Amino acid sequence: MREKIVLDLGKLPLHGMGTASITWWGTLAFMLIEGTGFALAIAVYLYLMSLATAWPINAPPPDLLPGTLVTLILLASLVPNILLSRWAEQQDLRKVRIGMVIMSILGTLPLIVRVFEFPALKVSWDSNAYGSVVWTLLGLHTTHIITDLVDTLVLAALMFTRHGRSARRFGDVQDNVMYWNFVVATWLPLYGCIYWLARL
Amino acid sequence: MTRPAPAPDARDSDRTLLAGALAETWKTPSGFWGALATVDHKIIGRRYIFTAFVFLALGGVLAALMRIQLAQPEARLLGPDRYNQIFTMHGANMMFLFAVPVMEAVAVYLVPLMVGTRNIAFPRLNAFSYWIYLAGGALLWTAFALDMGPDVGWFAYVPLSGPQYGTGKRADIWAQMITFTEISALAVAVELVVTIFKQRAPGMTLDRIPVFVWAMLVTSFLVIMAMPAIVLASTSLILDRLVGTHFYNPAEGGDVLLWQHLFWFFGHPEVYIIFLPAAGMVSTMIEPFARRPAFGYLGLVMALIATGILAFGLWVHHMFVAGLPRLGDSFFTASSMAIAIPAGIQVFCWLATLWDGTPVFKTPLLFIVGFIVTFVIGGLNGVMVASVPFDTQVHDTYFVVAHFHYVLIGGAVFPLLGAIHYWFPKLTGRTMSETLGQWSFWLVFVGFNATFFPMHILGLEGMPRRIYTYQPDLPWHGLNLFVSFSAVILTAGFLLFFVNAIRSARFGEIAPDNPWDAPTLEWATTSPPPSYNFAMIPIVGSLRPLWDDRDTLPIADGLRTDRRELIVTTLATAEPQAREASPQNSIWPLWAAIATTIMLIWSIFSPWAVVWGSIPVAFALIGWFWPKGTPEDGS
Numbered sequence: 001m002r003e004k005i006v007l008d009l010g011k012l013p014l015h016g017m018g019t020a021s022i023t024w025w026g027t028l029a030f031m032l033i034e035g036t037g038f039a040l041a042i043a044v045y046l047y048l049m050s051l052a053t054a055w056p057i058n059a060p061p062p063d064l065l066p067g068t069l070v071t072l073i074l075l076a077s078l079v080p081n082i083l084l085s086r087w088a089e090q091q092d093l094r095k096v097r098i099g100m101v102i103m104s105i106l107g108t109l110p111l112i113v114r115v116f117e118f119p120a121l122k123v124s125w126d127s128n129a130y131g132s133v134v135w136t137l138l139g140l141h142t143t144h145i146i147t148d149l150v151d152t153l154v155l156a157a158l159m160f161t162r163h164g165r166s167a168r169r170f171g172d173v174q175d176n177v178m179y180w181n182f183v184v185a186t187w188l189p190l191y192g193c194i195y196w197l198a199r200l
Numbered sequence: 201m202t203r204p205a206p207a208p209d210a211r212d213s214d215r216t217l218l219a220g221a222l223a224e225t226w227k228t229p230s231g232f233w234g235a236l237a238t239v240d241h242k243i244i245g246r247r248y249i250f251t252a253f254v255f256l257a258l259g260g261v262l263a264a265l266m267r268i269q270l271a272q273p274e275a276r277l278l279g280p281d282r283y284n285q286i287f288t289m290h291g292a293n294m295m296f297l298f299a300v301p302v303m304e305a306v307a308v309y310l311v312p313l314m315v316g317t318r319n320i321a322f323p324r325l326n327a328f329s330y331w332i333y334l335a336g337g338a339l340l341w342t343a344f345a346l347d348m349g350p351d352v353g354w355f356a357y358v359p360l361s362g363p364q365y366g367t368g369k370r371a372d373i374w375a376q377m378i379t380f381t382e383i384s385a386l387a388v389a390v391e392l393v394v395t396i397f398k399q400r401a402p403g404m405t406l407d408r409i410p411v412f413v414w415a416m417l418v419t420s421f422l423v424i425m426a427m428p429a430i431v432l433a434s435t436s437l438i439l440d441r442l443v444g445t446h447f448y449n450p451a452e453g454g455d456v457l458l459w460q461h462l463f464w465f466f467g468h469p470e471v472y473i474i475f476l477p478a479a480g481m482v483s484t485m486i487e488p489f490a491r492r493p494a495f496g497y498l499g500l501v502m503a504l505i506a507t508g509i510l511a512f513g514l515w516v517h518h519m520f521v522a523g524l525p526r527l528g529d530s531f532f533t534a535s536s537m538a539i540a541i542p543a544g545i546q547v548f549c550w551l552a553t554l555w556d557g558t559p560v561f562k563t564p565l566l567f568i569v570g571f572i573v574t575f576v577i578g579g580l581n582g583v584m585v586a587s588v589p590f591d592t593q594v595h596d597t598y599f600v601v602a603h604f605h606y607v608l609i610g611g612a613v614f615p616l617l618g619a620i621h622y623w624f625p626k627l628t629g630r631t632m633s634e635t636l637g638q639w640s641f642w643l644v645f646v647g648f649n650a651t652f653f654p655m656h657i658l659g660l661e662g663m664p665r666r667i668y669t670y671q672p673d674l675p676w677h678g679l680n681l682f683v684s685f686s687a688v689i690l691t692a693g694f695l696l697f698f699v700n701a702i703r704s705a706r707f708g709e710i711a712p713d714n715p716w717d718a719p720t721l722e723w724a725t726t727s728p729p730p731s732y733n734f735a736m737i738p739i740v741g742s743l744r745p746l747w748d749d750r751d752t753l754p755i756a757d758g759l760r761t762d763r764r765e766l767i768v769t770t771l772a773t774a775e776p777q778a779r780e781a782s783p784q785n786s787i788w789p790l791w792a793a794i795a796t797t798i799m800l801i802w803s804i805f806s807p808w809a810v811v812w813g814s815i816p817v818a819f820a821l822i823g824w825f826w827p828k829g830t831p832e833d834g835s
Contacts, residue, residue: 022398032424040428
């Protein structure tokens with residue numbers, strides 16, 4: 001078969017940003033997987049709740065303080081996170097470095113408070129099905145934070161190396177910002193579920 | 201950031217030079233390490249397909265053992281414990297290690313070629329997914345060899361699989377094998393979605409996507425939405441068994457039906473995860489053999505999407521005897537029957553294509569016709585079991601065994617065997633023997649129907665599934681003997697297929713680029729394709745680019761040859777957006793897979809494995825993603 005050249009692609013950029021980026025779509029697909037997982041975990045909570053004669057089962061509702069504190073930290077972290085995304089878009093390496101350090105700290109803080117959140121549930125995972133499901137919900141989200149924190153730390157380190165000054169890295173930062181927004185967004189229904197449904 | 205493409209670039213007029221430069225950039229080095237580190241979707245796809253067929257053969261051996269055991273009453277070949285392991289292994293192996301992976305494997309090979317790109321999106325994830333799949337399969341079969349094979353049925357119902365009755369580690373092996381196969385399936389689903397969304401050749405708008413690619417897109421979304429349910433189910437089962445949670449313990453507020461809901465919320469879409477790719481293969485393969493475009497492209501695509509959506513509204517029909525509220529049962533009866541509509545639309549489109557075409561009855565078309573006949577029978581008895589009163593009578597009998605083998609083998613394995621014959625030239629550069637192909641089709645088709653049709657009658661006569669033997673005074677002896685003899689014919693058909701494939705791979709006739717005169721892009725490149733698939737990216741002007749103009753292929757110029765480069769296009773209209781780098785070969789996905797395997801197997805025995813085992817995983821991932829200063833990292 002003969003080939004006929006009808007298009008020259010030579011002028012296209014060497015890397016796509018935003019919706020032209022393959023990793024952006026991949027991140028979105030992984031968010032869909034994890035979002036489905038969280039939705040199903042909440043469905044399990046509601047299912048077990050609908051079967052129980054009293055809810056929580058043989059336990060008081062969880063203490064509000066640590067969970068609410070985590071929620072506030074997570075919500076507050078959105079501000080520098082969104083700023084970081086803008087700086088990455090402007091490809092301002094100095095500001096991005098600062099932003100990545102701030103986000104590394106803001107990723108660690110909720111984990112510290114989270115240590116106090118597990119005992120505040122006032123039930124053990126092996127006490128009953130209620131305990132099992134709230135520990136699982138909290139455990140899932142903790143894994144979520146840890147995963148993104150490790151990603152943030154590695155990326156922050158990377159931004160301080162010679163590899164940092166690259167459109168590809170700024171795109172990575174933007175994807176990381178999007179993922180952290182997702183970590184915060186998934187927490188809100190979980191927070192409502194763990195702390196407020198138990199008080200209905 | 202744009203900068204002018206450095207020389208040498210693809211504007212080089214000399215095609216030999218271009219091909220040489222591309223071959224150097226995209227090559228998989230020869231030797232052991234090269235093979236382990238490759239990220240070429242064709243090599244990984246071939247590996248995946250080969251491995252899945254090895255698991256098919258192993259699962260077939262288990263089926264043969266069951267048929268020998270059941271050929272006569274009170275046979276003593278297998279004891280009850282071994283039999284439990286064998287039927288569980290057969291089901292789990294065929295579903296998780298053969299049916300789902302083989303469909304994704306074919307897509308891993310074909311989708312990038314069909315959409316006209318040079319590699320799958322996230323090629324290293326693709327390599328990782330294969331290693332994880334292989335490890336999951338090895339775990340299951342090693343456990344079986346050590347008499348630790350799961351023995352709780354392929355859907356592992358609690359309380360049988362729970363801590364109280366499922367002692368030892370057999371149920372954990374099942375649950376963790378699930379984790380392995382789900383990780384690999386989800387990874388491939390993400391790769392396929394992104395490849396189909398963003399890497400289509402310029403001009404391949406949504407209405408110019410081949411039906412098989414549409415089928416894989418819908419399937420990938422089903423995987424993404426359904427598989428988290430089984431991951432949640434198997435993880436909570438392991439937690440119940442390992443650290444004493446109570447998800448499935450009614451004494452402490454848990455519930456056994458929760459398991460069935462979670463399992464079938466995944467398990468029913470699973471059927472379509474297997475069937476939709478097969479339907480897509482049929483819609484694509486039928487064109488060159490009917491010698492006309494497939495009838496009703498829009499109807500075929502809409503049917504795929506409708507099936508994908510309805511798939512999530514059917515799971516309770518697996519639980520009709522579980523004592524759920526009547527209203528729920530009625531709803532799920534209605535939705536189960538509704539799925540016959542998109543299935544029917546596709547069947548009528550295929551029939552119309554053949555009716556109006558001039559069919560050439562080569563082996564792939566024989567398998568297509570065999571598929572239509574068998575799948576319609578399976579669909580009809582599916583409508584029967586969708587009815588609650590009928591299902592109540594035949595639940596857990598051989599009627600159900602007959603039904604699901606009709607839809608799974610008839611509905612998915614027949615098209616798959618046709619697809620292997622059809623795409624074999626592209627996979628290997630050689631053609632499969634037509635004579636042996638026709639023989640294997642007739643043996644498989646006759647053998648299959650003679651094996652599984654009588655099982656309907658056995659079921660109606662009350663023979664339960666999963667019994668290791670039966671007494672001589674029960675009226676099942678004659679039919680069982682007939683079924684076992686028929687299984688010999690079926691086995692002979694499969695053996696002939698394997699012989700044909702292995703022989704043809706070495707001694708088959710050398711295949712031209714487009715041996716079937718087919719219209720889709722994978723036939724625009726050589727058989728087998730070079731490492732970079734297309735020296736220049738094709739431009740697509742219609743649904744059947746190779747039938748539009750049989751002499752000339754419009755192509756695009758301007759990609760660099762000194763780095764692995766492909767084109768990113770817009771989602772709906774496939775307009776070029778960027779020249780994107782595609783990752784180089786890397787050994788890190790293998791290390792990551794080994795670290796993940798250690799963590800997952802260790803976690804069957806100790807919860808601390810998750811903590812300590814994740815550290816090597818994290819290191820492997822950092823090694824994987826840390827930039828190596830290659831041209832691919834530039835921007």
